[in-house]
Amino acid sequence: MAKVFVLVEHRRGSIREATFECVTLARELQTAAGLEPAAVVIGSGVAPFAETLAAYLPETIVVDDPSLEHFRFETYAAVLRDLIERETPLLVIAPHSAFGMELVPRLSAELARPCATDCVAVGMDGGALAATRSVYNGKIDERLAFAPAGGYFATVRAGSYAPADPAGTGAIRAHACPAPPAAWRTEHRGYRETAAGAVDITQAPLLLAIGRGIKDAENIPKAQALADRLGAVLACSRPVVDKKWLGKERQVGTSGRTVKPKVYLALGISGAFQHIAGIKGPGVFIAVNRDPKAPVFRAADFGVVEDMFKIIDALAEKLGAK
Amino acid sequence: MEILVCVKRVPDTADAEVALRPDGRGIREEDLAFGINEWDNYAVEEAIRLKEKHGGAVTVATIGPAESEDVLRRCLAMGADDAVMIDEASFRGADPYGIARGLAGLARRKAYDLVLAGALAGDDGYGMTGPVLAGYLGWPHATLVTSIEVEGKKIAVARELEGGLEEILAVELPAVLTIQTGINEPRYVSIMGIRKVRSKDIPVLAPADIGVGAGEVGENANLLRSLGLSTPPAGAEAVMLKGAPAEVAQRILDIVKERGGVA
Amino acid sequence: MEPFREVFWNIPDHAIFYSLAAVATGVFLYGLYRRYRLWTAGWPEKRGRSFDWKLVAGRVFANASIFRGDPVGGVTHILIMWGFIVLFLGTVMSTIDHWLVSYLTGDLYLAYAFVLDIAGVALMAGVALAYLRRYVLKSGKMVTVIRDHVVLILIFFVSLTGFMVEGLRLRAAPPLWSEPSPVGQWIASVSALDVPGALLAHRIWWWIHSIASLSLIAWFPFSKFIHVFAAPVNLVYEGMESSAFLTLEEREALGSDFSARQRIMMDACTQCNRCTVVCPSAAAGEPLSPRAAVDEAGSFVRRAGGFGLFPKRPPAEPPKRGTAVGPEAAWLCTTCGHCRIECPSAISPMDIIREVRTARVESGENVPDNLQEMLESVYKFKNPWQGAKGKRMDWAAGLDIPVFADGAKETRCFYVGCTFAYDERLQEVPRSAAAIFAAAGYRYGVLGKEEVCCSEFVRGAGEDGLFFELAGQNIDAFERHGVEEIVTPCPHGMHTFANEYRRMAPGAAARRVLHVSQALEEILRGGxxxxxxxxxxxxxxxxxxxxxxxxxxxxxxxxxxxxxxxxxxxxxxxxxxxxxxxxxxxxxxxxxxxxxxxxxxxxxxxxxxxxxxxxxxxxxxxxxxxxxxxxxxxxxxxxxxxxxxxxxxxxxxxxxxx
Structure with missing residues (x-):
């Protein structure tokens, strides 16, 4: 039976949440297409990760070697080339993350196996695999088919699938690390924190998040004042940080922090997936945006189509009246 | 340092309404504003800064319709030394593999030390052209780069990871890097600046010039084939709060109090 | 015997004096030449034919604009200015008398002597008032630097020594007639010197006076005295109607920084600080002083031109115009125009600042982030607010608004403007205007999606190329639809349509431009x-x-x-x-x-x-x-x-x- 591989993403001693979202997709494909799911864990001293994954999928393949301590395209690709040639999975899925983006597209080109990146859904379409991608700032969906090849890749947008719960006990199988080439051309030199700062948005129960709609650095104090009155911590989306209006430590999203507040109040945020993917947990999500078609309304629990400044003023007024 | 930067002309859809063409195979472009892909703009700025610091030359290239010339002129005005276009006709409808094949052909025409591209494009958002290009060239690559330090025959780059973390990677040259936004602050390009480069020749290369045979790229050669576009339902999941700002504000405060436990 | 005065009385060494005078005059003329070269190194501005003599005469001769809002300053200036002019003319008259025709005799001489005495008093009184105003009344809020003291004290000293010479002459050799020189007479009367002593003292003071006067002449073109020439020239410019803008081709070909007029403005400035006093940015405590900006730009131009008494070689690497005004100050001007109307000499600091901005924008360096984003938005979206083209008519949702492109046959265009079109709160304004127009049966059409940013503030920010591009698009649209009259709720649009578009497209001048308030005035006339x-x-x-x-x-x-x-x-x-x-x-x-x-x-x-x-x-x-x-x-x-x-x-x- 054909296989579907889930590439396990882990960093600095823990498995990344996005892996379990891919597990959910793999299980769906097992049901829909009869594919046999397997997790692929690559790294150094990653036996515990394999144990974890075994609780999710029927099979877990481990490639454990000191040379694989830190993720690098070169080392991981060498392992995967070998593994894919031997095991010929029909589909390999990975998170569309800094890990997946670095690893999968190039590997797909080298193996001439088509890859659909940043998919919001992967499924069957008339007996063949098809992927759904969200394009033009989330305003259009595109369905993609793969040109016939021996196998395929897909990277999955964070948040597209709910993280899986453990189910059953799977087998763990080791795969030998292929012999390394004469010389590597890249070298991992370490990690660097970029979001160092006094504010910790990850622990706040109430977050007031602002996005591109804030328009101007001048308006930041207005939002900060409202946050203070609400007892909220001010957070933001990427454009606000790119413009240096707020520090990186306040950024919510895949390239910023992942937050789990009780209430997330998003003002003037359109809802790029990189941002939405950083909002987790069972909290309530309220979005204010003047564009009724903003993708944020697909992620939010409550939506308000209004100019964010009108809402800021109205909230300030209500709070002042108390 | 010889640098090639791959750029793309894309529509700005952040605040615009995006509607499908009647044939459902593309979007209506009349009311959209086009310009250089945001990520590519950072890549061009970074290339120019590297040139200003370490010498060499910057070439910008694109595969796209004739209107893309504006984007290239803008890059020349920023400080790129040369620009080149690849005749789009044979690449029409090409997937990222096809585009990367064309760019690889172009990159082989000269001894480049570095090829830069945006980490992704604001329209289709594949985020794969750069690394696939590196695969075709057989060069090392790094994606989502947020800083570049030149160390002789090597460079040290920072890659943006999730959760406010970066990883530092040393990469041998020549290499392909994809650039993340925020790596620098791109300079302003004035109309006067663009005028100054208006007579600069921008050669248009045919597929044969870059070693791409007929039928090797384009829609029929695609590895990824579109099954069609659709408009996702708006606000499908959110409960919409309606009313005057004051009423809505009250509802928001009620929800905050109810769910957030904040006084 | 008829009253007269012997020019070199008691002074034997004429040759020494003439040598010194020749040197001083030479330096003076050389200085003027250098200033002239400095001015003409700038590019000429295009000027129309009309000319406003009244403005020039009123401001130059009556100092009308100095009196406005500052009577003490006005009196100070008029005393010094006319004192100076009269004494200068007196010197010219006496030179003619000595060398060409002798005519200063009799009553004419007596009147001459009296008037000159009064002029000397006026000059000294003016200087005294200048100090009173600076340090006692503190009415002017002007900035005083050492150079200003040198100027004032030198003027005072020349007058004072002139009176000393006169008094000692009257003491040493009282004339047979009663000379109407009250100050000289008074000095003669209080002097305790005997005749030989007075003769000696007279000779000493004569030389001091001569050297002081000649120094003043030599120093004149190198000091703020140059405003005596530059300010009237600038006022003549002000009196002339401005015509076409430099085209981009012309701008590209410019070999210098700042236009001739802008350079003259810099030299016309006396640092009186009236501009800074009215500047809204300065008043709000922001780091902008229009006066300082003009001063900095002036220093920049002199430095770049190697200007000075001893000519300096201009720097090998020419300084960049973008640095002529401090990096922050250059972006703080709101182009409100208050400085320009306040300046007695019609200097326009905002024009000089704008010129600095053009250089900054062109090089792309030091353009503030948000401004850069605004300019990029105008380039890409044709409005400063990153509004999508498809949303430009959102304000008209549910209203029946005639759009030219949809076949509206009108000659009047209601130009909505970007902020009114895209700002949700302000969309109420064009909607209100439409309601009034409908009630009044006032006919109009709108450009709809063809409307692009008027770009007035784009030009204000120094991005001339972008201004030309978008202005050209609007002008084309007006022409395409046969627009004869434009009504707009936006003063920025109105100003640029009326005053700037005609400077790039001659046809635009024929179009009547109204602000909506003027249209409403017409509509509401008679209730x-x-x-x-x-x-x-x-x-x-x-x-x-x-x-x-x-x-x-x-x-x-x-x-x-x-x-x-x-x-x-x-x-x-x-x-x-x-x-x-x-x-x-x-x-x-x-x-x-x-x-x-x-x-x-x-x-x-x-x-x-x-x-x-x-x-x-x-x-x-x-x-x-x-x-x-x-x-x-x-x-x-x-x-x-x-x-x-x-x-x-x-x-x-x-x-x-x-």
Missing amino acids: ALGLEDRGERAVTYHDPCFLGRRSGVYDAPRNVLRSIPGVRLIEMKRSRERSLCCGGGGGRMWVEASAGEKMGEVRAREAAETGADIIVTACPFCFTNIDDGVKTAGHEGRVIVKDLVELVAECLPGRDGA
């Missing part, structure tokens, strides 16, 4: 619409800079307000020509200062102090800034901001007052 009383309201009107100072429209909006029943107009302390800028012009909507209060807050406070219920304005930027100011300065709930058009529309019959 035509039957506006209804919505209750007693006290309103104060904020003159937008680009409607008032820059376009000269002060009365139309006030007349409109007076024709609304129940509205009582209260004027603010600073209104009409002296209106205080909201801080929104010249691209300042997108630039934040590192220090100082918000100009919008300052203005909101001033408006609130009138006790008015409503602050009425007629400009989208003024609205935004003052509305913000009302909120941040804590006047919310007491006063609200409205656009004039909204106030009228609310009173249309059958409409609810909001």
